Amino acid sequence: MPRHRSRRPAAPILPWLFVVALCVLIGYFSYHLLFVYISLDHRLARTVISLGIPIAGEREQYSPGWEYTLRSFIYLITDFDLGNPDTLLRNTIPFLDLFESRQTWQERPFVFIPELTFDPDPTKPLETRVQPPSRATAADLAPQVLIYHSHSSEMYLGPAAKSENYQNAHYVFSSTSDRTITGIMEVGNHLAEALRSQGIGVIHSTAIHDWPTLSGAYVNSERTVKTILAQNPGIRFVFDVHRDANVPDRTVVIDGRQVARVLLVVATAQSIPQSHPHWEKNYEFALDFYRTAERMYPGLMRPMQIRRDARYNQHLHQNSILIEIGSVENTIEEALLAAELVATVIAEML
Numbered sequence: 001m002p003r004h005r006s007r008r009p010a011a012p013i014l015p016w017l018f019v020v021a022l023c024v025l026i027g028y029f030s031y032h033l034l035f036v037y038i039s040l041d042h043r044l045a046r047t048v049i050s051l052g053i054p055i056a057g058e059r060e061q062y063s064p065g066w067e068y069t070l071r072s073f074i075y076l077i078t079d080f081d082l083g084n085p086d087t088l089l090r091n092t093i094p095f096l097d098l099f100e101s102r103q104t105w106q107e108r109p110f111v112f113i114p115e116l117t118f119d120p121d122p123t124k125p126l127e128t129r130v131q132p133p134s135r136a137t138a139a140d141l142a143p144q145v146l147i148y149h150s151h152s153s154e155m156y157l158g159p160a161a162k163s164e165n166y167q168n169a170h171y172v173f174s175s176t177s178d179r180t181i182t183g184i185m186e187v188g189n190h191l192a193e194a195l196r197s198q199g200i201g202v203i204h205s206t207a208i209h210d211w212p213t214l215s216g217a218y219v220n221s222e223r224t225v226k227t228i229l230a231q232n233p234g235i236r237f238v239f240d241v242h243r244d245a246n247v248p249d250r251t252v253v254i255d256g257r258q259v260a261r262v263l264l265v266v267a268t269a270q271s272i273p274q275s276h277p278h279w280e281k282n283y284e285f286a287l288d289f290y291r292t293a294e295r296m297y298p299g300l301m302r303p304m305q306i307r308r309d310a311r312y313n314q315h316l317h318q319n320s321i322l323i324e325i326g327s328v329e330n331t332i333e334e335a336l337l338a339a340e341l342v343a344t345v346i347a348e349m350l
Contacts, residue, residue, distance in 0.1 A: 105181065105189050108336060110197070111257070141201030144350060146228055146238045147188050148205040150221040150313070150322075151214070154184040154243045158331035169245065169328045173211040181206075187325055187335045188241045194343035200350060203228055203235070222313045229316060237285075237346060238320035240312065243335065247327035251334055252299040260326030260338040263302040264290055267322070269311040276311050281318035289321065293345045300341055 153170040161169070171182045181189075185206050192204035207224050210217035221240065229235060244250075244263055251258045264286045269276035286304060293301050314320040325342065326335035 105186070107193075108190065110194065110340060111337060141196065141199065142234055143201040143203045143232050144234065144236045145192075145195055145200060145202045145346060146205070146225070146232070146235050147192055147202060147241055148207070148221060148224060148228075148239075149184050149188055149209065149242070150217045150240050151210050151242055152185065152206070152208045152217075153182055153210050155328070156183040156187075156243060156326065156330055156332045156335055157328050158334075159329075161329040166328070170210075173208055176208045176211055178208060178211070183332055183335070184241060184243055186332065187243070187339050190336045191239075191241065191325075191339040191343055194340050195346060198343065198347045200347060203232065218311075218313060222316065225313055225316050235317070236319060236350065238317045240320070240322045242322060242324045243330070244324040244327040245329075247302075247329065249302075250327045250330055252297075254297055254300070254337075254341070257337060258334050259300065259341065260330040260334040261302050262293070262300055262326075262338055262342060263305060263324040265305045265307060265312065265322040265324065267307045267310040267312040267314050269308070269315070271308040272310070274311050274315075276315045278318050279314065282314045282320060285319045286321050289345060289349065292348055293341070296345060296348065297341050300338070 151170075153173060155169055155171055157165055157168060171180060173180065188204050188206070192202040195202045205224055205228060207221075209220040209224065225238065229238075247261070250261055252261050253259070266279070266283045266286045267276070268279040268283075270279075283306075290301050290304055312322045314322070323342070325338050
């Protein structure tokens with residue numbers, strides 16, 4: 001008799017299809033959770049860049065490939081940069097920071113003219129004005145103001161921006177340890193020094209947040225702000241200092257000088273799944289700032305902008321605001337003058 005081979009029952013294919021489909025769904029939603037939802041806070045910046053720098057939407061220097069996405073993700077969750085071994089050493093051997101070279105600022109003189117002094121009341125006699133404290137005293141001041149930059153790479157191009165020089169609108173950092181001083185950092189430093197000259201304690205963070213990609217900037221800066229606020233509970237005002245782009249009416253003449261105009265951005269997060277319970281407090285603070293600035297320096301402020309589709313870390317402090325000092329088309333000098341006026345407004349509010 002012929003021998004019949006017993007057939008092994010075929011493996012069911014449906015369970016395998018289910019597993020594959022489940023893996024695809026998990027991967028899809030994980031990607032959107034990690035790389036899309038965390039980017040909701042960047043819509044303003046992306047809109048500004050795409051309008052003012054049309055080529056940026058197609059040729060984004062910060063996101064050249066998947067290797068940078070992976071690199072950014074690992075840095076986001078571990079503080080370790082795969083492309084910069086120095087971060088591995090400094091995160092595991094803290095005392096190495098003692099030997100780190102510090103930034104050298106190009107100190108620029110302040111402008112002591114009636115409308116551009118550190119005295120909120122220009123009519124007050126000179127002898128009654130607050131005298132700038134000594135450097136030793138300024139260093140010991142308890143911090144009341146925090147200044148930081150989610151977009152640490154922003155530059156001011158001035159007239160060069162009209163020559164399609166937008167590829168230089170953002171400095172391309174080499175790593176998070178890059179010691180380059182960008183235009184927005186210099187404006188932040190000038191603002192900090194102007195406040196210290198009025199006896200106001202300031203923390204100015206120059207941590208790099210938008211490297212290697214812009215998409216992780218607000219997540220990185222949120223971590224910075226949380227740490228600083230936890231260590232300095234007496235901070236009263238928090239400013240994320242940026243510069244705008246594609247602004248047609250970007251200067252105002254004050255006492256014969258061209259000064260960059262200033263924009264406040266309030267984020268309510270009402271259209272996105274992020275918690276922001278006290279956005280109305282942020283709005284009240286911004287409105288107070290706007291009214292004070294317009295009373296002191298009419299024309300300095302541009303109309304306030306409200307964003308329902310973002311949070312911009314303003315949930316971390318009820319007196320937190322995103323402030324755009326000037327535009328990429330402004331000169332650095334115009335932006336520095338605006339920073340001095342912003343300092344007088346802050347001093348008036350404190």
